[in-house]
Amino acid sequence: MSRTCLAFTSLLVTLAGCYKGPPGASGDASADGTADGTASEGGSSGGTPEAPELGGVGQVGMRRLSVDEYDRTIADLLGDDTRPGATLLAEDVADPYDNQISNQQANRPLIEALEQLAGEITGRLLEDTARRDQVVGCQPAATGDEACMSEFTARFGRRALRRPLSDEEVARYVDLGLQFAADEDDFYAGVGVILRVFLQDPEFVYRVEVGTETDEPGVFRLSSFEVATRLSYFLWGTTPSDELLDRAEAGELATAEDVRAVAAEMIADERAMDRIDRFHSLWLGYYRLPHSAELTTAMRTETRMLLEKTIMQDQGDWRGMFSATGTFVNDFLAQHYGLPAPGSDAFSWVEYGDSGRAGLLSHGSFLSVAGKYGDTSPTQRGKIIRKRLFCQVIPPPPPDVNIDEPPPEVDSPCKIDRYNMSRIDGCSACHSLMDPVGFGLENYDQQGRFRTTDNGLPECVIEGSGEIDGQSFQGPAGLATLLAEEGLLDTCIVYQSYQFAMGHPVADDDQRYVDDLVTAFADGGYRFDELVLDLVGDEAFLYRREEEG
C-alpha cells in the first residue's frame, strides 16, 4: 500500500484560527455589566466605553477554577492548606495546561465534590477556633449578633466572589446565617452555612466576566474587579488578595498602565514564581514525573532554581535557560547525573564543563517525560520539542499506520537501526521531522543520566548526534544553540503563555495582541518577566469578546 506523509510543518500561524468557542448564540442584550446592586465601576464614567483601538480582544468565556487554583484559593481564603480539592475533584485534563475552558464542562462528579468539599472545609475551619476567629474577623456578642454576621459576610463575600456584595446580597446571606444560628443556638452554625454557600456559589466556582458593553458590538470592558481576578489567577494562580481588591475598588486598575504597574509588584512575590514554575512544568510536561519522591523533588528543584535565576535574579534573556553552562544540584542529584558533587544536601551551582550538557534540555525533568516502550523514545522527544518548543503541528500519521506499535523488529538490537528501518517507507516524511531531533538527545536516558550505549549493549554505541531542519547538532548543548538560531522558540513561548493566561489556544481575534507581544518580547531582550507584564499591560487585557455561537 502506498503511503505518503506530507512533510508540512504547519508553523505558528496554523494554530490561529483553530480554536472555536463552544456552541451557543452570541449577543445578550440583558448584560448590563454590573453585579446586581454593586457599585458600577470599571474605568468608564458614564456613556459607553470605547473598545481598544488596536483590537486584539479575544473571545473568553467563564472559566472554572482548576483543581490547583481551587486549592490555592481555599488556602488563601481560609488558611486551609490541606489541598482538599485534589482529594475529591476529578483531575483536570492537562491539554497541555490544566485550565483550558474546553475541558471544563460541569457534570455530576463536579457538583457532588464541590458540595462535599464545602461541608468538609467549613467543618475543619469551625473546629479550629483560632483560624475560625481570623476568618470571621469579629467576636459575636450573642448567638444572634447580626452586626458581626453582616461584617463577616460582607468582608468574606468580597474575597470569595472577588467583588463587593450589595447590601441586599449581604442581607440574604445573613438572614440564612442568623436563622441557623438561632435554630442551633450557635453563632458559628450560621457562619458555617454562609461559608458553604460561598464555596458553591457560581461566582466562586467560576471566574465570571460580564463587563460593560462598548461601542464595538460583542466587546465588553471588564470591571476593575474582573481585571483584578484575571490578573491574580494568571500571575498567582489564586484569588485576588484583599489588597488587590482594595486597589480595584480605588480605581487603581483603570488603565493598562495601572494594571502593568500593579503586576510589576505582584511578579516580585513568591507566588508569581510558583505560577511561572507551574506554567513551565505543564508546558514541557514535567508537572508529574514517574520517579521516586526524592528524585522527583530533586529534579523539580533543579529546574525551578534555573527558572528563578534566569527570570527573577538575572532578569536576563529567557532563552538563556536552554544554554545555561551549569545547573543547580545537591549531592544526591549530582551523583545521579554523574556530575561533580557540591558537597551538600543543599542545591548549589555546578558548572557542566565539557559534559555536553547545557540548560533545561539536559535536566532530568525534561528528559523524563517523553519515553515509550521501556526506553527513551527519539520520536516522542522529537515530537515534544517540535510541538512545545517550536509550536509546530506534526501531522497525525495516515490512518493506515498503527502508531501504537513499536518499530518493526529488525536483526539489529540497536535502536537506531530499528528506527532507520521504520523510515524507509511512507512514514519517513513525518518521522524525519521527529526522530533525528530525538536522536540528538539519545545519550541521555529516561532519568537524564548520560550513557554511551543502547541498553548497555556494547555493539550499540550511541552517537548522540541529531538533525533538525537540515542542521546537525550534538546533545542538549547543540540543540540549544540551534533553538536560538531557528528563532521559533521565542515566538512559541509567547503563544504558550497566552494560551495559559486566557484558557484557550490563540485564535484569530487574539492575533494582534499576540503579534505585539512577540515583537515586544524580542525588542526587550527576551525577558520572561517583561513578557508577562506586556501581556497583562495590553489594552486588550481589559476587555473580553463574546463567544460566537
Add this chain to the structure above:
Amino acid sequence: MAIKSLHRRTFLRGLGGIAVGLPVLEIMLDRHGRALAGGGAMAKHFFVGFHGQAMGGDGDPEQDRYRPDTLGPNYDLKQATMPLGNYNDVRQQVSIISNLRIPYNNSGPGSWNTEFHLGAMPPLLCGVSNPDDSSACRGITADQVVANAIGAGTKFATGLQYNVQPSWYLTDSAPYGRDVISYKSDGAGGVVPNPGQTSPQAAFMALFQGFVPPDPTDALAAQRELARRKSVLDLVHGDIDRLMPRLSAADKIRMQRHLDEIRDLENRLAAIPPDAGGECMMYADPGADPPIGGNNAGTGGDGFDTNAGYSDEDTRARRFSDLVHMAFVCDLSRSVAMQYTMAQSHMSAFPFTGIPYDQHEVGHSVGTTDAVSQILAWQLDQFAYLVAKLRDTPEGAGSVLDNTAMVLLYEGGHGLDPATGDPNRTHSTENMIVTVAGRAGGMLAGHHLDGGGLHPVNVLNTAMRAVGVDEDLGEVVGIVPELLP
C-alpha cells in the same frame, strides 16, 4: 468494607419528600416471594461495566485465553476467566457470549471506520455508527436508556457512573473521551458526555447521604446537616438564577449545565432518606481514596517505576463495587455504568501482574495473549466479586442478582486490524466477547453461548429487555435469543 448496622424504621417516615425507592421487605412480597404483593414486579437493576482491554497480544495467533472450549453450562475456565471459579463458583451466575463483532470500514449498523481506539468505542457503547472515528457517542448509552425507562422514583434516578481508573497517566496527550462510558441526553435533543465519579470517597458520601444513624444524638445531627445542605443549595440555586440573565449566550449554556446538576442534587437531598431495613445498610466509611499515581510517561521494561501510573485501582474497584452492591440492595439506583479502565488504558499493569508495562503496552509491546490474559483476570476478579455479593444478598425468594442484569464490555477482540490489514491484532473488533451475569427477566446464567457474529450491542439489548426495557440501542436491532429464552 465493614458494615455499620442501622435500626429499622417505619416506612413512609419523612412524608413530604419526593418518592424514592425502598428496599424490599418480606412483608411487601407475595407468598411466592417473586413479586410485590398487589401485583407489581420487583425492581430490576442494570449494570454496564467497561474494561479498556482487548483479548490477545499483538501478533499472537492465540486468539484469547478467555473463551471456553465448551458451549453451554459448566463451561471450562481459562487463564483469563479463572476468577470465575472463585467466590463459590460464581461461574454459575456468569454467562460468556463469544464470537461477537463490531463491523468496521463503515459497513453496517453500529460500525466504525479504521481508527481503533477512538473509533470503535462509540458503536460499542451506544450502538450508533461512527464513520469519522470520533471519540464521542452520538446516541445515549444503555445505562441511560435504562435509567430513563425504569429509574424514576429512585434517589439516583439518572443512574450512577463510576470510574475506577481516575487518571490518564500520560504526558503530552489527554484522554479526549476515552475516559467516558456514559452519554446522556442534554434535554434539548443533543447528547452529552456523562463522566463518572472518580473518587470512591465522594461516591460513598453521595450514596449514603440521608441514612439515619441509630444513635438519637447522631440522628439529630444528621437531620440538622441535611437541613443545612438543603438551605445552602437553595441559596446557591437562587444565586445562579440571579446571575443567569447577565451571562453571555455561551456562558448561559455552561451555567445551565451546572444548574441542571445542582437540581439533580437537590432532588437527591429531598428524597425520603433511604431506610435501612432488610439487607439494606450503610457501609462504614472507607476513608480517603488511594492517592493518584504519577504519570508513567509510557514507561515499560527496565527501570519501570512501579509507583507510577497506578492509583491502587484494585482498592478503588472494590470500594466502588461495594457501593454498587448497596445501591442495588437499597434500590437507590437502578442503573450503573462502571469504567474499570479507560479505553487505551495506560494504567500500569505491574502491581497486579508483575509485568513492567502499562496496560496498553502489554497488548502491543509484550504482545502475548498470555500477558493480556493476566490483565483480563485481574479485572474479571473485580467483576466476580460484585456478582457474588449480589448473589449472596437475599431478596424475596431469591437474591438481588436474580433481579439484576449485568453486562461487561471489553474495548476490543482479536483479529484483523482494518487500519493495517494485519491479522491477530489487538486493534480489532473481531472475535469480541461480552460477559453477562444475573437472571433478571429470565436471563440465562452460567452458560457459554456462541454469539454467531452478532454485535456486542445485541447483548446489551438483551440485558435491557431482561430488566423490562423493550428498546434497541442506537442502530443495532435485536437481541441474542438464546440468552433470553
